[in-house]
Amino acid sequence: MSNAKERKHAKKMRNQPTNVTLSSGFVADRSIKHHNGGGKPFQVQKQEPHSGTSRQRQTKMMPHTQPEPNMNEQSSSKLTFKKKGGWKAGPDGTSQEIPKYITASTFAQARAAEISAMLKAVTQKSSNSLVFQTLPRHMRRRAMSHNVKRLPRRLQEMAQKEAEKAVHQKKEHSKNKCHKARRCHINRTQEFNRRQRKNIWLETHIWHAKRFHMVKRWGYCLGERPTVKSHRACYRAMTNRCLLQDLSYYCCLELKGKEEEILKALSQMCSIDTGLTFAAVHCLSGKRQGSLVLYRANKYPREMLGPITFIWKSEGTPCGTSENRQLWIWLHPTLKQDILEEIKSVCQCLEPIRSTVGLPNPLPTLFQEKSQTEMTDEKIGKKRKRRDDEEIAKPIKKIIGDGTRDPCQPYSWISPNTGITISDLTMEMNRFRLIGPLSHSILTEALKAASVHMGEEALEEIPHRWWIDVCRNTDSVSLHRRQEAIFELLGGVTSPAEIPAGTILGLTVGDPRINLPQKRSEALSNPEKCQDNEQVRQLLLEGVPVECAHSFIWNQEICKSVTENKILDQDLNRMRSELLVPGSQLVLGPHESRIPILLIQQPGKVTGEDRLGWGSGWDVLLPKGWGMAFWIPFIYRGARVGGLKEGLVHSQYKRAPAIPADFPDCPAGALFAEEQAKNLLEKYKRRPPAKRPNYVKLGTLAPFFCPWELLTQDWESRVWAQKGSSLEASPSGEKSDLRRCEVPHASTPEQPPQPSAEAVTSVTMESEVLDTECQDQPGTESVMDQDASENHVAATSSQLCVLRSRKFLKQLSTWCGPRSEDRRAARWGPGRGQQGLTRETCLVFVDHFPRALVWVSLSLLRRGSPEPHSMICVPAEEDLLQLSQDPQYCGPQEPRHNDPFKSVILKQKEKKKMEKRQNRGCAASKGLVAGPPEARQEAPTLGLWSGTLPGLTSHCSRALLGFVTQGDFSMAVGCGEALGFVSVTGLLDLLSSQPAAERGLVLLRPPASLQYRFARIAIEV
């Protein structure tokens, strides 16, 4: 800093004359004489007080620069000028000591020297201004800075030099072409191709890039949020109209093979505990889409891999064999690496397919196309069509987009044993999601089922041969008609939520660009269509029949031909302009493209009790290359487009965990949390310490990440400590223990007393069920107490997991509910609902899931809007008491903590300052040796807890239960809502200690606040 300032000053002063004194002259003169080896006596060294280092350097350089002044030898005087405008004058070496008398010659020499010094100072500008800036105002002219000729002639030379220098400093002109050439189509596509090499672009990228804040994430360029202010508008679109999202970045894995083999292989990866698996009847027939959570093979409930959705291809004919089934697994790009590896190992598919006959393998074409691009790149003059380019670009971006994979790597694998083929169909299809009640009318207006080809004529050069072939087959024509009819019926259904969840409808549609409206308009649901006729009722009741789920999109050959034979926008527009009557319908006849698509109903909110079916919609699967052709028609029908942020809001209001942020037990989730913590920390450090919250004083140990491991460990040890003490108190074992804990429950008036016998039976039943499910954990009731310590030891080695077993979740959700226990019990029958919250049932949980988390949703009782990373805490008894007395009670406050690090940090700062000062003092001697080691010590950040975290749960006045991962004011409910995870053991502890009327009340505290707020916890199954 000071160095730079000095340098600047030195540069400015280099032309200015410096003081000339006698005393300074002698020493320097001597030294230089010495250097010269008794050469010419000259140069009274001048003293320059300002420039330290540069001056030194200059003296070092002296021997080199000496010859130059010597060239001024024609002047007889020994007074010569040093180059820097300095004063080199000195009388003869002999007469140098003290001028005893003034001779005219020395006097004149001195004057002459001074004149030249001054001349130099006057004529040369000081260096940190441009030439024209030295001119007085009235002589300045417009555009002087870049037109040299506008300057007075005497300054032009200098200005020329300056201008050249400035050009050097300026960035090189990267574009060697003019603007017009750059906008030219070929060059643009070339440029776009180049830019797609690092991150994959979706087909709607350009459209998005004009309207969205784009982010590079997961190897794609994705629109994060619209540039317009549209948070609320997007919410309204989701609830009342239609929100459109491009989900083409989702990855698709295809499994082909025998049904039993696939099911057998995949059954290792999922558990019946978490819900329906791949083998669910509806899904297996191809009628519905299924969704589930994958685990590493045989590792359930640990080592989660991620949530997926899947569709089976429906068997085209009812008598079809189960020989060759097709399964598509759709998953988030962050999960792809892990899941693909696992599926490959499970199916034993390790042999990559290089080139096979039966399978449409894009690999050879890839090479071909790649060479094509190279060729076209070389041939600059050759005009490329857009279509070529699209096709060329796609295989390239598909491979390179993954970054780690090299282009030659295959993306199909076959297993010799099981005959299963796995292929990676990423970016082979487009997936658009329409959310909201108007999605039906938008779909039915934008898409028209393809017209059936009738005539036999003109077979020679029609590109859509596959459709003609289909039309010859009467069966498939009738199927197409049925699909069309059902699709028409959909227009009469007011909301997609009325259709059974996950319904699949296949369809072949005509080119949607042909009936594009003139202006953007809002598609409204047609009330006439909404009549309640028999067909609609049947559709709602039974869903789409299995046959209608068939679509040609499953056939890769057809998809490829559809992609290749797409009519260009340009051609279409030309044809439109050539119409006889402008604005009339364009009829292409057999030349019109037919696009096979697949419509998948997305269930909205399926859990919980309120707003069921909110946010439901349709997913549209399209073959690649057709993205924009469908995108614009949807938008022209009034769909609003959302980005990643809107997707997050959607999942939040659905109270569903977002991928990958809300899956802390899968590798992608952990990675995401890590990155998020890093970003937040960076953002935090950018603020000055006085302008950011001191999290140590606020008692927030982890404001940027959620230490789930620590949390669960803490709770586990806490509960075990409690349990140990209780066991010591009653060593007789299970029965007495049971009775002992029966007493306090009975004493509370709200809780209906549980008959102990029933509790025992329920417990034993529970254990049996568990035994059958988890063979690897032999934890029966009898051995449980004895083996407690062993179990504990075994459990500590186990990893974090999230509770996803539906049975346990249901149980927990019943316990969480404060009042409706009886009602639910009645609904679920005696077998499940009667299981009360007793110590034993808790123990079952604790033993099987010692370190489990559970996904909960919280709604605030009154004020407050939760933030991500808010803490979920256990309320103390006095809080609940106060709340019951005063319903307006906001919540307790956390007392302010001490910051033990502050003094340490301040001391370190002092020390550093001192060191710096010392260093500066002896910098000349020491140099840089002493500096770095101290400086490199990692300095703790003011306001953050440094070092290892202390006891997490008991750090604050209220015990910590879990963290919020998503939280905001919910426009759907009208109060703050949060989603997050809590420790199961902690939750059970909380529930068992609270009276039934107030069960499920917790406290929420944002990381930057001391105020706790009451919230009600709920587990939705």
Add this chain to the structure above:
Amino acid sequence: MVRFKHRYLLCELVSDDPRCRLTLDDRVLGCLVRDTIARVHGTFGAAACSIGFAVRYLNVYTGIVLLRCRKEFYQLVWSALPFLTYLENKGHRYPCFFNTLHVGGTIRTCQKFLIQYNRRQLLILLQNCTDEGERDAIQKSVTRSCFLEEESGEELSDSDDEATETVA
């Protein structure tokens, strides 16, 4: 522009005794002037002039001194200069006095004036000179000072080059 406005006093140190220049230094000179101001104008004067006061240039051989002070109080400095009658060196006092040549608003104008002044002095010296040898020497220095004016452009380019070198 927004800046502090200064006045620069270009003075000439006139002394009979050449020894007085021996240890002349900008610091010594500054102290002397300050003391004189304090003596003449009292504490107020000293304080008023101390802001921004500096010796910007000093040439022992020619006795040229450039003083800087704030515009508001340069009269005080100026009026104090005649009272500076001696220079002190190792206990010896050498009588001298200051001749104010020019009062300018920028260093640049002072420098320009100084060039003119020195030229005039040289010419006067040349006219009055009687000795042949000395006449020659003066002639040469005069031509040199004029010569340098023409060469300045060349020298400038050299120095510029070197500047770029050192920067690089």
